[in-house]
Amino acid sequence: MASRTEARLAELGIALPVPAAAVANYVPYVRTGALVFVSGQLPLEGGKPVVLGRLGAELAVEDGVRAARLCGLNLLAQARAACGGDLDRVRRVVRLTAFVACTPDFTDQPKVVNGASDLMVEVLGDAGRHARVAVGAPSLPLNVAVEIEGVFEVE
Amino acid sequence: MASRTEARLAELGIALPVPAAAVANYVPYVRTGALVFVSGQLPLEGGKPVVLGRLGAELAVEDGVRAARLCGLNLLAQARAACGGDLDRVRRVVRLTAFVACTPDFTDQPKVVNGASDLMVEVLGDAGRHARVAVGAPSLPLNVAVEIEGVFEVE
Amino acid sequence: MASRTEARLAELGIALPVPAAAVANYVPYVRTGALVFVSGQLPLEGGKPVVLGRLGAELAVEDGVRAARLCGLNLLAQARAACGGDLDRVRRVVRLTAFVACTPDFTDQPKVVNGASDLMVEVLGDAGRHARVAVGAPSLPLNVAVEIEGVFEVE
Numbered sequence A, B, C: 001m002a003s004r005t006e007a008r009l010a011e012l013g014i015a016l017p018v019p020a021a022a023v024a025n026y027v028p029y030v031r032t033g034a035l036v037f038v039s040g041q042l043p044l045e046g047g048k049p050v051v052l053g054r055l056g057a058e059l060a061v062e063d064g065v066r067a068a069r070l071c072g073l074n075l076l077a078q079a080r081a082a083c084g085g086d087l088d089r090v091r092r093v094v095r096l097t098a099f100v101a102c103t104p105d106f107t108d109q110p111k112v113v114n115g116a117s118d119l120m121v122e123v124l125g126d127a128g129r130h131a132r133v134a135v136g137a138p139s140l141p142l143n144v145a146v147e148i149e150g151v152f153e154v155e
Helices: A004-012 A060-083 A108-128 B004-012 B061-082 B109-128 C005-010 C062-081 C107-126
Strands: A029-032 A035-041 A090-103 A131-137 A146-154 B029-032 B033-039 B090-101 B131-137 B146-154 C029-033 C035-041 C088-103 C133-139 C148-152
Touching: A004 A108, A004 B004, A004 C107, A029 A060, A029 C088, A035 B004, A035 B131, A035 C029, A035 C088, A060 A108, A060 A146, A090 A108, A090 B029, A090 B033, A090 B131, A090 C062, A090 C133, A108 A131, A131 C133, A146 C133, B004 B109, B004 C035, B029 B061, B033 B061, B033 C133, B061 B090, B061 B109, B061 B146, B090 B109, B090 C035, B109 B146, B131 C088, B131 C133, B131 C148, C005 C107, C029 C062, C035 C062, C062 C107, C062 C148, C088 C107, C107 C133, C107 C148
Parallel strands: A035 C133, A090 A131, A131 B033, B090 B131, B131 C035, C088 C133
Antiparallel strands: A029 A035, A035 A146, A090 A146, B029 B033, B033 B146, B090 B146, C029 C035, C035 C148, C088 C148
8 A cells, every 4th residue: 555645745746865874872763652752853965964054144044944844854754764664654743843053143943944844744734733942053063054853653 | 620720820820821822834732642742932921022132141040030931831821721721630740941042151041941940830839840951042033032842741 | 680780880980970969940850651851961070060161162072072971971870860770771762962062163063972872872782872962052051061861761
């Protein structure tokens, strides 16, 4: 039986990235009971960090939105891996916590993080509606503009 | 039967705010099993952000304490909504993560966040004692001084 | 029967610190179901904060690694307390979220946080492999360089 969510991804023209592997003594996700905790995902494209810098300095809100969407794609790729390849088994995106690299005068973190929130609902419908935390950070790993961690409820 | 917690709120003279509605593709809280994950709450009063700016710059510790307490009131309002209007069904405040907008030389985040921690125990007694994370952020949405997310265990 | 993990700690020459007590209306950890949420731990040694300052300014990466390891020791001390003194009852380190005090141009948070990640696997083996979030912060409580919170699955 074909996956409903895979069909939806195809319809949207979205190819999820290869989920990033563990690069140290941590892992991309841990499942405990019905919950999957996914490590902070960066805006990786073809395995390389993109959208570098800070909001309020060299980056505009639309750059941040793109970075957040890329983080979201990587979160979905990890969630799919955690579900043995079948995103239909995601019952709910429980919470996303998003860190936006920015200057002290930048206060549009919510607009930036919508790049990830919108993606979740595009792909998963109501199951994609999540609790959310959006905050600023002075800097992030590899100089990326956005990092997002996620908690998922799965079958 | 009257709610024990509502009676306590009345005794303390606390009227919880109307919980903020979803403003995008995210929601104020998600329940999964016995846990409720509440989105990052801002110091809203009458639906408007108050206590704007940064600790260590234009704001003093007592301003931050007020902001944290307002975040806490909004967290309780969301928790009440998640419990169908009955805060007696909150078994435990599990964890609060608090972000304090501040300058690089400000290190009194714990004093600020006590504004929310103290409120939880005032209202919920021992069930209000929580694990806590208090950190700095260069800036927060809408220029607010504090943002706090919470995890609650409910009946 | 001797604890496997205590034997491993002895073999590594590691003495866990006395877990820091609650200092306000919050507590060092809360258990809910099989999960233990531990409060943000600081690099305390003998109960005193050490490794003060920011990465990218007065501190080098190796200082940060030491701070992260100290946070990790304090996380393990709290997890042990949550398990009634027996770390063998930790089934899995689920997730660590690490905040690194740093300047806006510092982007080596992952190297810093490895100080805690490596410790978890040294002490707990595969059960120590966790999901991870590593981000920057402009400043942290008591001017410490690193703060880490943890979620553990326990028996």
